Amino acid sequence: MLSKREVFDGVPEEYLSHKERYENAIRNSVVAFSLVRKMQEEGKTSINNYRDVVGGLLGSSVLRDGSPLGLHYIMFMPAILNQANEEQQEKWLPRAWNCSIIGSYAQTELGHGTFIRGLETTATYDAATKQFVLHSPTLTAYKWWPGGLGQTANYCIVVAQLYTKGQCHGIHSFIIQVRDEETHMPLPGIKIGEIGAKLGLNAVNNGFLGFDNYRIPRTNMLMKHAQVLEDGTYVKSRHSKLNYGAMVFVRVVIVFDMVNYLSKAVTIATRFSAVRRQCQLKAGETECQILDYVTQQHKLFVSIAAAHAFRITANKLWLTFNEVNEQLVEGNLQRLPELHALACCLKAVTTADTAACVERCRLACGGHGYMMSSSLPLTYGLVTAACTYEGENTVLLLQTARFLVKTYQQLDSKALTPTVAYLKTAAAERFCVGWSNTTEGIIRGFQVVAMRVIIMSTFNEEVQEMSRTVSPQLKEVLHQLVDLYCTYWALEKLSDLLLYTPISQKEVESLRLRYEETLTNLRPNAVGLVDAFDLRDEMLQSTLGSYDGRVYERLMEEAMKSPLNAEPMLQSTLGSYDGRVYERLMEEAMKSPLNAEPVNYTFHKYLKPFMQGKL
Numbered sequence: 001m002l003s004k005r006e007v008f009d010g011v012p013e014e015y016l017s018h019k020e021r022y023e024n025a026i027r028n029s030v031v032a033f034s035l036v037r038k039m040q041e042e043g044k045t046s047i048n049n050y051r052d053v054v055g056g057l058l059g060s061s062v063l064r065d066g067s068p069l070g071l072h073y074i075m076f077m078p079a080i081l082n083q084a085n086e087e088q089q090e091k092w093l094p095r096a097w098n099c100s101i102i103g104s105y106a107q108t109e110l111g112h113g114t115f116i117r118g119l120e121t122t123a124t125y126d127a128a129t130k131q132f133v134l135h136s137p138t139l140t141a142y143k144w145w146p147g148g149l150g151q152t153a154n155y156c157i158v159v160a161q162l163y164t165k166g167q168c169h170g171i172h173s174f175i176i177q178v179r180d181e182e183t184h185m186p187l188p189g190i191k192i193g194e195i196g197a198k199l200g201l202n203a204v205n206n207g208f209l210g211f212d213n214y215r216i217p218r219t220n221m222l223m224k225h226a227q228v229l230e231d232g233t234y235v236k237s238r239h240s241k242l243n244y245g246a247m248v249f250v251r252v253v254i255v256f257d258m259v260n261y262l263s264k265a266v267t268i269a270t271r272f273s274a275v276r277r278q279c280q281l282k283a284g285e286t287e288c289q290i291l292d293y294v295t296q297q298h299k300l301f302v303s304i305a306a307a308h309a310f311r312i313t314a315n316k317l318w319l320t321f322n323e324v325n326e327q328l329v330e331g332n333l334q335r336l337p338e339l340h341a342l343a344c345c346l347k348a349v350t351t352a353d354t355a356a357c358v359e360r361c362r363l364a365c366g367g368h369g370y371m372m373s374s375s376l377p378l379t380y381g382l383v384t385a386a387c388t389y390e391g392e393n394t395v396l397l398l399q400t401a402r403f404l405v406k407t408y409q410q411l412d413s414k415a416l417t418p419t420v421a422y423l424k425t426a427a428a429e430r431f432c433v434g435w436s437n438t439t440e441g442i443i444r445g446f447q448v449v450a451m452r453v454i455i456m457s458t459f460n461e462e463v464q465e466m467s468r469t470v471s472p473q474l475k476e477v478l479h480q481l482v483d484l485y486c487t488y489w490a491l492e493k494l495s496d497l498l499l500y501t502p503i504s505q506k507e508v509e510s511l512r513l514r515y516e517e518t519l520t521n522l523r524p525n526a527v528g529l530v531d532a533f534d535l536r537d538e539m540l541q542s543t544l545g546s547y548d549g550r551v552y553e554r555l556m557e558e559a560m561k562s563p564l565n566a567e568p569m570l571q572s573t574l575g576s577y578d579g580r581v582y583e584r585l586m587e588e589a590m591k592s593p594l595n596a597e598p599v600n601y602t603f604h605k606y607l608k609p610f611m612q613g614k615l
């Protein structure tokens with residue numbers, strides 16, 4: 001077992017080189033994920049419900065900039081569960097679950113990420129040898145982005161255009177070994193490496209992968225939905241989009257991820273705002289807490305409400321995901337389009353809103369929010385990536401719009417699925433006969449506007465249930481959060497409401513007053529509300545958001561950890577005697593240290609023992 005000292009060597013990530021970050025991430029990951037194996041041995045987690053355990057580890061401070069093993073759990077295993085037949089699951093899942101193989105998910109190419117029907121990698125069936133031949137016909141066909149693929153994974157799910165008997169049958173998934181299990185060297189016909197430094201998630205080891213007529217057994221095509229028989233006959237899936245299941249799953253999981261990131265950021269910013277005193281309300285008075293400024297409350301309180309709204313929505317979406325998947329197993333595909341549209345919408349909206357809220361939390365902390373030690377810049381880098389991966393947000397919202405338009409067009413001819421049933425009511429009567437500045441009135445207003453109703457109505461529904469099980473005091477605060485969330489978005493989307501609803505100027509003015517009144521009402525409970533997220537200092541890893549409020553002492557303690565403050569010799573890196581500062585920076589930038597060697601030492605020292613269960 002690795003010693004704590006060896007794994008957590010105490011130097012903040014910000015001061016590690018690109019290569020050291022990777023090596024640090026491997027060390028931390030094998031220790032962290034050894035816990036999953038131990039919990040599995042003790043029956044505390046299983047292959048069918050490891051989301052919370054793995055999610056907790058991936059969201060922990062130990063893996064704060066991602067993990068080279070993340071994709072193994074987030075997409076490689078779910079893809080096998082979702083797309084492999086029983087025989088293939090028996091072969092691959094035990095090895096994946098005990099990490100004797102490490103996988104990734106390779107779908108995106110240099111030339112295509114969104115338009116997956118345009119992917120160029122080919123898998124051509126050779127009936128004579130009962131093999132598929134994988135090939136990257138162009139540079140743009142190279143897989144580009146798969147997490148962990150750079151130097152870590154030795155297997156991956158590859159999405160490629162399937163050809164058999166001279167005909168193309170579209171994209172399908174294959175499980176492919178890319179590295180030797182003993183030496184970790186890339187196999188013949190495989191070109192592989194890491195794609196380099198990114199805005200964030202620099203510990204994820206995203207890689208590239210090219211095939212040169214690389215052969216795999218026929219049985220490595222994931223055949224739960226579609227099959228290719230030994231003679232090359234293609235048997236198509238019941239639904240052409242069942243192969244897209246892994247993406248739907250991750251979109252659902254990402255909504256939970258946003259709850260964690262948003263809760264952390266608003267906890268940090270709210271606690272700091274209670275500690276920070278700046279300027280006087282009246283000359284001669286003590287400087288006041290910046291949390292007392294309405295402008296600061298405007299920046300932060302809606303994020304507290306959003307964190308609760310997203311948590312309730314994520315739980316509701318998870319229930320829907322499981323319901324629909326149970327129906328799919330029974331052959332009932334009726335709600336698949338709704339699940340797809342819902343997952344697209346909620347992934348896009350929660351990631352975009354969380355990225356905006358985290359940035360607002362950073363800005364609300366002034367200069368100290370710009371410090372890496374505040375943890376806010378890192379958090380922003382993590383959440384803004386989620387607006388792109390697993391389906392770029394614009395494209396996913398277009399998918400939702402497509403579903404809503406289709407649903408509306410079939411309003412009178414088709415029974416509506418639960419999440420769009422409101423459309424019937426909105427169409428059946430003069431739904432918004434008058435405007436009322438109440439929570440219900442605003443939601444009805446949005447239902448008319450339509451695009452934001454799914455989060456609003458889910459949130460409202462859950463709160464009604466909650467009112468039967470909480471104390472009157474908590475019920476009052478939760479209703480204040482509901483009011484805040486509704487009036488905030490009513491004011492944010494005022495142009496839509498003015499266009500589609502009879503709201504009057506007078507009502508807008510009273511809405512504004514109501515909004516500020518709600519901010520004032522929430523102020524006394526603001527710190528308590530973020531404390532209720534119950535995020536320990538170790539989770540926040542923030543000089544600004546620690547529970548004890550010792551902001552300034554912590555800022556100084558962290559600053560002193562910089563190697564540039566520790567040893568004068570390191571000053572030479574920037575002020576070297578020969579003055580060749582820019583040449584040195586360029587030399588450093590041109591190094592891609594992880595690609596300079598085919599196998600990083602961490603494979604033999606940490607990864608291989610971990611995969612062999614010897615750690």
Ligand SMILES: CCCCC/C=C\C/C=C\C/C=C\C/C=C\C/C=C/C(=O)SCCNC(=O)CCNC(=O)[C@H](O)C(C)(C)COP(=O)(O)OP(=O)(O)OC[C@H]1O[C@@H](n2cnc3c(N)ncnc32)[C@H](O)[C@@H]1OP(=O)(O)O
Nearest residue numbers: 051054055058114115116241244253254257340389390391
């Ligand atoms: C288990 C442990 C988890 C713990 C995790 C804890 C913490 C971590 C949390 C979160 C994850 C964190 C990190 C993950 C990090 C990185 C991973 C990233 C991975 C990737 O990015 S993988 C690659 C993702 N790529 C995409 O998403 C591509 C986006 N593009 C598409 O999906 C499709 O191209 C498209 C945009 C949907 C269009 O597809 P297309 O085939 O062209 O279809 P259309 O012609 O537009 O529509 C036809 C028809 O099909 C329906 N449809 C489309 N997609 C689906 C679907 N997925 N399911 C069902 N139905 C679908 C569509 O609605 C149309 O239906 P009609 O009835 O209208 O015809």
Ligand SMILES: Cc1cc2nc3c(=O)[nH]c(=O)nc-3n(C[C@H](O)[C@H](O)[C@H](O)COP(=O)(O)OP(=O)(O)OC[C@H]3O[C@@H](n4cnc5c(N)ncnc54)[C@H](O)[C@@H]3O)c2cc1C
Nearest residue numbers: 105106107108112113114145146147385389390391392394
């Ligand atoms: C941190 C990170 C990790 C990732 N991990 C993985 C991974 O593990 N495995 C994997 O396979 N992929 C991974 N990806 C890739 C990711 O899935 C793609 O980046 C994503 O699907 C977007 O595709 P793209 O990059 O080609 O952008 P594009 O689709 O080219 O988008 C560029 C712009 O074009 C617009 N656009 C594109 N199509 C349309 C349209 N039809 N209508 C309107 N506008 C359009 C988009 O809105 C966007 O503004 C990762 C990406 C990131 C950032």
